[in-house]
Amino acid sequence: MTEYLTNYMKYIQERLEKCQSSEELDEIMAEHKDKIAFMQHERIVHFLVTMLFAFILIVFFAVLIFKVNLAVLALVTIVLVLLMFYIKHYYFLENTVQKMYKVYDSILEKQKKLKESAK
Template sequence: MTEYLTNYMKYIQDRLEKCSDSAELDEIMAEHMDKIAFMQHERIVHFLVTMMFALILAIFIAVLVFTSNIPVLLLVTMILVLLLFYIKHYYFLENTVQKMYRVYDGILEKQKKLKESRK
């Protein structure tokens, strides 16, 4: 997903820089709105999974505190590592979706400028 989003952001920026036609800009806007919707869904799913892992980690830490069991310590360590990777990925998704919002604003601005130049 990281590579996909990175490539998409480069693609959309290149396409925006080369675009000077209002119809093409409308097409770019429609495509970008679809991508934003997909990534918002992806972001919500990853948020829920991250919170689930955080809850599971808290439960197992509580079990570890009360039992001092070595296998539980191993399980806590594994869940903690997984949670760190989920947080890293969620952070990337969150920041990229916010960049997508800024690109959306840029598209709106470019549409406004094209409409003003035709007057």
């Protein structure tokens, strides 16, 4: 997902810079709105999974406090490592979706400029 989003952001920026017609800009806008919707869904799913892992970590940690056991310690460690990776990925998704909003704003701005120059 990280590579896909990184490549898409490069692609949309290049396409936006080269765009000169209002029709092409409308096409870019429609495509970009779809991608934003997909990424918002992806972000929500990853948020829920991250919260689930955080809850599981709390439960395992509580069990570890009341019953010191090597197996539970191993579970706490595994879930903690997984949670760190989920947080890192969620952070990337959140920041990239916010960048997508900025690209959306720049598309709107370019649409306004093209309409003004057409008058």
